[in-house]
Amino acid sequence: MTTETLLAVENLRAGYGESEVLRGIDLTVKAGEIVTVLGSNGVGKSTLNRTLSGIVRAQAGRIRFEGAAIEREKPPAIVARGLIHVPEGRRIFPNLSVRDNLDLGSYARAKPRRTQNRERVFDIFPRLRERVAQYAGTLSGGEQQMLAIGRGLMAEPRLLILDEPSLGLSPLLVEELFALIMKIHAEGVAILLVEQNVVESLEVADRAYILAEGQFALSGTAADIAADPELKRTYLGL
Amino acid sequence: MLSPVILIPALLNGLLTGAVYALVALGLTLIYGVLHIINFAHGALLTAAMFAAYFAFTVLGIDPYLAVFIISPLFFAIGYALQRFVIGPASHGEDRNMLLVTLGLSVVIENALLFGFRADTRTIDVPYAFSTIDLGFTYLAVPRLVGFVAVFVVALALWLIMSLTDIGRAIRAVAKEKFGAQLAGIDVAHVYAVTFGLGTACVAIAACLLMPTYYVNPSAGNAFVLVAFTIVVLGGMGSVPGAVLGGLVIGVVESLSSLFLGDSLGQVGIFLIFIAVLLVRPQGLFGAKA
Structure with a gap:
């Protein structure tokens, strides 16, 4: 595994109008890593993702992606760099x-390799191949999640942000989903997995951050955090 | 009165008139479908395009049927710029602001035209204005036939853009899922502006088709937009096939009600249909249920 830093976030502050949601976030993702950000509802997970992808403007702090400052860039420019955000709730085009x-998915990046990348996505998610001509709105929840991830993969992500991919899926599908995340990771894509599903996420991740009220309460290797029952009780309410 | 000798020409004429209505409605429904606003500047832009066609003919000597190839790209650019640099920035992302800005634009455009060209009604003389084709049982006016063909060409072109190009896919994506589109790297402001440009290009084409047989004054476009709005409601808000079919239906309704109720009451039928649609099928012929 290389140690090249892909994403480096320093003292990031962001929010909506007067209300500050992120209150000083420091985060790094190295090439080839799976990093998970865990936290319960309303602690700022989605705001973090939206700030990283340029939807929400950072109020202070720095975001560096492959060495370049991106905290003032707009979403199309950030996508073009290969920082791809698969949002909570899928947000596919029904x-x-x-x-x-x-x-x-390859509108802003990797367009010349669209056909071969589509084949690659179909290899990972064979069910999408069966549904290729179907309206996305007619897919099941699990299929829509696969499509959302597939759309992200079409851009040949350097870093893939997955926001609550397991939300609303049956336990069986959650298992399948995490297996697929490992498969995508095995192809060399760094993943920032933002989840409420603590157990599964810590199983697949290299490192973990625990987000509580807009700040990281804890960070460390996934194994260390998984082994600490006190922290789970305090910050995740388990 | 129901003799086919009268009825069939009335039907055909209605279809041909409806084609131009459809073209105006196409622009309106396209903008509604993506930006989710009624473009109140649509009529004023139609008027402006009619003036452009008028001056292209009187000053430059370019026939409206040729001028369309200059005026429609020009109005695409105007529409793009209006949305990108005026309507979008002035609205701060609020749909209701956008609505008011287009209303304001229509006032500005109409009065600028009034200031520049006064309230005179102007027409152009083209040699084919009264040309007809003899079908044996009736005559068809050539300019109307051209309009009829043009609306299908435009609808087909729009359909091809929407299904085969990335910008077309992006337009459809933004219409239903703006946030997802942003995360796919789609520049929503650009897509909005392209859509507004396409809608404006549609009225520019309609203007060039109208000028050979119609007149222009600074409020000439308004009559068409009122009818076009009815068509958009009839066909289903945002539906392209709905706009085409709705336009043809409304053209026929207008023609038949002129026949039965007299010329001055011709448009009564249109608004009766409008009320009936709102009562019976508010989502329109092709509209999805809310």
Whole structure:
């Protein structure tokens, strides 16, 4: 595993209007890592993701991606760099076919290799191949999640942010999903996994951050955090 | 009165008139479908495009049917710039602001035209204005036939853009899932502006098709937009096939109600349909249920 730093966040502050949601975040993701950010509802997980992808403007602090400062960049520029955010709630295009959904994943990046990347996505998610001409809105929840991740993969991500991918999936599908995340990771994609599902996430991650009220209460290797029952009780309410 | 000798020409004429209505409605429904606003500047832009066609003919001597290839790209650019640099920034992301800004724009455009060209009604003389084609049982006016063909060409072109190009896919994506589109790297402000540009190009084409047989004054476009709005509601807000079919239906309704109720009451039928649609099928012919 290389130690090249992919994403480096320093003292990041962000929020909506007067209310500050992120109150000084420091985070790094190295090439080839799976890093998980855990926390319960409303602690700022989605705001963190939205700030990293340029939807929400950072109020202070720095975000460096592969060495370049991106905290003032707009979402299309950030996507073009290969920082791809698969949002909570899938946000697929329900009125477009599965194929068109995937193709739009390469709207801003990796467009010349669209056809071969689509094949690659179909190899990872064979069910999408069966549904290629179907409107995305007619897919099941699990299939929509696969499509959302597939759309992200179409951009050849350097870093893939997965926001609550297991939300609303049956336990069996959650198992399958985490296996697929490992498979994508094995192909060399660094992953920032933002989850409420503590047990599964800590199993797949290299390192973990625990987010509580807009700040990281704890960070460390996934194994260390998994082994600490006190922290789980305090910050995750388990 | 129901003699086919009268009825069939009335039907055909209605279809041909409806084609131009459809074109205006196409622009309106496209903008509604993506930006989720009624573009109140649509009529004023139609008027402006009619003036452009008028001056292209009187000053430069370019026939409207040729001028369309200059005026529609020009109005695409105007529409793009209006959305990108005026409507978008002035609205701060609020749909209701966008609505008001387009209303304001229509006032500005209409009065600028009034200031520049006064309230005179102007027409152009083209040799084919009264040309007809003899079908044996009736005559068809050539300019209307051209309009009829043009609306299908435009609808087909739009459909191809929407299904085969990335910008078309992006337009459809933004229409339903703006946040997801942003995360796919789609520049929503650009997509909005392209959509507004396409809608404006549609009225520019309509203007060039109208000028050979119609007149222009600074409020000429408004009559069409009121009808186009009815068509958009009839066809389903945001639906392209709905706009085309709705336009043709409304054209026929207008023609038949002129026949039965007299010319001055021709438009009564349109608004009866409008009220009936709102009562019976508020989502329109092709609209999805809310």
